[in-house]
Amino acid sequence: xxxxxxxxxxxxxxxxxxxxxxxxxxxxxxxxxxxxxxxxxxxxxxxxxxxxxxxxxxxxxxxxxxxxxxxxxxxxxxxxxxxxxxxxxxxxxxxxxxxxxxxxxxxxxxxxxxxxxxxxxxxxxxxxxxxxxxxxxxxxxxxxxxxxxxxxxxxxxxxxxxxxxxxxxxxxxxxxxxxxxxxxxxxxxxxxxxxxxxxxxxxxxxxxxxxxxxxxxxxxxxxxxxxxxxxxxxxxxxxxxxxxxxxxxxxxxxxxxxxxxxxxxxxxxxxxxxxxxxxxxxxxxxxxxxxxxxxxxxxxxxxxxxxxxxxxxxxxxxxxxxxxxxxxxxx
Amino acid sequence: xxxxxxxxxxxxxxxxxxxxxxxxxxxxxxxxxxxxxxxxxxxxxxxxxxxxxxxxxxxxxxxxxxxxxxxxxxxxxxxxxxxxxxxxxxxxxxxxxxxxxxxxxxxxxxxxxxxxxxxxxxxxxxxxxxxxxxxxxxxxxxxxxxxxxxxxxxxxxxxxxxxxxxxxxxxxxxxxxxxxxxxxxxxxxxxxxxxxxxxxxxxxxxxxxxxxxxxxxxxxxxxxxxxxxxxxxxxxxxxxxxxxxxxxxxxxxxxxxxxxxxxxxxxxxxxxxxxxxxxxxxxxxxxxxxxxxxxxxxxxxxxxxxxxxxxxxxxxxxxxxxxxxxxxxxx
Numbered sequence: 007x008x009x010x011x012x013x014x015x016x017x018x019x020x021x022x023x024x025x026x027x028x029x030x031x032x033x034x035x036x037x038x039x040x041x042x043x044x045x046x047x048x049x050x051x052x053x054x055x056x057x058x059x060x061x062x063x064x065x066x067x068x069x070x071x072x073x074x075x076x077x078x079x080x081x082x083x084x085x086x087x088x089x090x091x092x093x094x095x096x097x098x099x100x101x102x103x104x105x106x107x108x109x110x111x112x113x114x115x116x117x118x119x120x121x122x123x124x125x126x127x128x129x130x131x132x133x134x135x136x137x138x139x140x141x142x143x144x145x146x147x148x149x150x151x152x153x154x155x156x157x158x159x160x161x162x163x164x165x166x167x168x169x170x171x172x173x174x175x176x177x178x179x180x181x182x183x184x185x186x187x188x189x190x191x192x193x194x195x196x197x198x199x200x201x202x203x204x205x206x207x208x209x210x211x212x213x214x215x216x217x218x219x220x221x222x223x224x225x226x227x228x229x230x231x232x233x234x235x236x237x238x239x240x241x242x243x244x245x246x247x248x249x250x251x252x253x254x255x256x257x258x259x260x261x262x263x264x265x266x267x268x269x270x271x272x273x274x275x276x277x278x279x280x281x282x283x284x285x286x287x288x289x290x291x292x293x294x295x296x297x298x299x300x301x302x303x304x305x306x307x308x309x310x311x312x313x314x315x316x317x318x319x320x321x322x323x324x325x326x327x328x329x330x331x332x333x334x335x336x337x
Numbered sequence: 338x339x340x341x342x343x344x345x346x347x348x349x350x351x352x353x354x355x356x357x358x359x360x361x362x363x364x365x366x367x368x369x370x371x372x373x374x375x376x377x378x379x380x381x382x383x384x385x386x387x388x389x390x391x392x393x394x395x396x397x398x399x400x401x402x403x404x405x406x407x408x409x410x411x412x413x414x415x416x417x418x419x420x421x422x423x424x425x426x427x428x429x430x431x432x433x434x435x436x437x438x439x440x441x442x443x444x445x446x447x448x449x450x451x452x453x454x455x456x457x458x459x460x461x462x463x464x465x466x467x468x469x470x471x472x473x474x475x476x477x478x479x480x481x482x483x484x485x486x487x488x489x490x491x492x493x494x495x496x497x498x499x500x501x502x503x504x505x506x507x508x509x510x511x512x513x514x515x516x517x518x519x520x521x522x523x524x525x526x527x528x529x530x531x532x533x534x535x536x537x538x539x540x541x542x543x544x545x546x547x548x549x550x551x552x553x554x555x556x557x558x559x560x561x562x563x564x565x566x567x568x569x570x571x572x573x574x575x576x577x578x579x580x581x582x583x584x585x586x587x588x589x590x591x592x593x594x595x596x597x598x599x600x601x602x603x604x605x606x607x608x609x610x611x612x613x614x615x616x617x618x619x620x621x622x623x624x625x626x627x628x629x630x631x632x633x634x635x636x637x638x639x640x641x642x643x644x645x646x647x648x649x650x651x652x653x654x655x656x657x658x659x660x661x662x663x664x665x666x667x668x
Contacts, residue, residue, distance in 0.1 A: 170501035171515070172533060174526035181516030184502070185509040195505035202503060203593045203618055207565070210548050210590055217545030222538050234538070259541055262534045287534055 011147040014089075014113045014127050018047070018148065021086035024054045025079075025109060028137075029093040030100045032058055034066060034166025034201065039091040039137040041071040042159035043115075046141070046150045047089075055082065059100025068200050069162060070155035077102070084108035090125065092137030092163075094118035115140050135175040138163025142183050154191030161192035162201065170202075211246040212238070216256050216271075222263065225328035226335065231267055233327055234260035235320065239274045261285040268292060268327050272320065275311060280319050283309045284327070290334045295326040342478040344458050345420075345444045349378070349479065352417035355385045356410075356440060359468075360424040361431045363389055365397060365497025365532065370422040370468040372402040373490035374446075377472070377481045378420075386413065390431025399531050400493060401486035408433070415439035421456065423468030423494075425449035446471050466506040469494025473514050485522030492523035493532065501533075542577040543569070547587050547602075553594065556659035557666065562598055564658055565591040566651065570605045592616040599623060599658050603651065606642060611650050614640045615658070621665045626657040 026044045028036040036058075044056040056075045066072060079102040088109040093099055094116060103109070114125030117140060119132040134140050138160045145152060152160075164184050168176045171184075188194060216238050225231040238253045253273055260269025267290050273281040282299070284292035285307055292308040293301075299322075301310025312319045357375045359367035367389070375387040387406045397403060410433040419440040424430055425447055434440070445456030448471060450463040465471050469491045476483060483491075495515050499507045502515075519525060547569050556562040569584045584604055591600025598621050604612040613630070615623035616638055623639040624632075630653075632641025643650045 165502065168525075169529075170503065171496065171525055172501065172529035174524070176519065176525040178516040178520040181512045181519060185512030185516065188507065188512060189509040193505070194499075194502055194507040198500075198503035199618055204595045205593050207551060207553050207594050210551055210594065214545050214548030214551070217541050217548070220538060220541055220545070262536050263538050263541065264535045287530055 038163030136167035152190035157190035369494030467498035483521035488521035
């Protein structure tokens, strides 16, 4: 028996009017967990408001329940309870929620290790690959059957947050839960078609330009310590008529090259100003490399903004990565 | 109780000297199933020869047991039994096997619907996402515990053949088995790092050129029936110093664009000669479109070679795709 949700389930039984919320700039886990939880509560006959400060990204608008999400709480009546999913800090739920006078009992269900336990009730499991796994566990513990609509949402949450089961966060339970959700009606190809085969043509045009800038250098001895760099300029964005977020994820092409320890994307942000994204594939700690530039992140992903010419910035960043490479491999 | 392997297991108990084989041009499922089966038999104390006509692709050389694969059976002594995995026809096992005088009892374990039951014992399950799933089932039925080395091989077989659990072949069982293999020691990120984050730099340079040729046209009315085309020329291969197979899979970038029903890659093969690959995302049957050019494949993937100028070929192929688009959507 899973007892982690006992207190939460007690509150859920008492409450009638619910607010379900997730973080700003929502991705698959935020949207899928939010909608999975909202649909689960509705299946119990509860009155549920699903709220996101930001719009549901186009890719996830197909998810069952996405059309019920509201983006304004100004005239909200009091809630008996709020369930926040996939969010470590109250502020990341957006100002609409922060300004809300009567959220009721706040139940915080999350998988971020950095969660600050902002709820009155907190179920925080850093070992879960996705908040969607915890909503799955909540449904099981509360005896809520998985409808097809709930299953699709939680499946998308888990599939996207594990990077199609590529990341080390993919545990045996992640797979087993995904399997149960497919049994309950989630369709892997239908989901993939909509989530992973749905790129704007402009994005691939832009990627073409960006890949033409690919450069691989060695920071170690004898061909070791490969670092791959990519560049995206404002002019490239202009040429394809693309918005800036279309380059999101391009840094993974640099990291994905054989033998590369660190992939770097330089994104022109203005005159002599670049946003720098670092991705590490092995043990090199890119958050440490980012620190010296006032940036942050974690071991395998970090970022910051620098002023200077591209040549200056590139030299500085590669030197910092080199230092971390030696710190790692001499250690 | 899984009884499908009863006859096979009886033979396995009797036999001492085994040959394990899989198909030419092996991919992840062929290599993973082959090595998983070989290691499972070795764990029973059997004498096992693992054979592939072709080399183990670089990407899969890290798999436990890959260094034991042989590519020549000319001086092979008689075997008591041969287990073929992931192969529908005897001929696809390669001429080394076809010419082999004494393969012993041939046990054919496969998931291709087109399997012609070439074995004396045949376990053919088109519902399995990968032959790796069937080797998993065989181990379970035979009471062979999953060592970490067996688990990694079968995990790679399933993960690659389901396209990272994107394809419709991904059943609840596929996920649940993958989860059990992770429990037995397969490490998702370690596998992904080696299999999916290991691209030659030349490949991405080539992709840059290819994406610059991206063209999207409509074959239906009112913006429907999007078809995306990409081109790779001999000159592009020359410029990056790349081998031809580096363009494998590029057609998926065409298919992966939003609203696109069919993605097409034209690959220059010689003077006025092009290899054409078609990929469909929905219901349009590209095998039908390929038929008129003497090509083959299945509903969602087909190919053929055509002679003529690029302009002529492009016009003909798009016309054939248009016909199939109307056949599908008017039906």
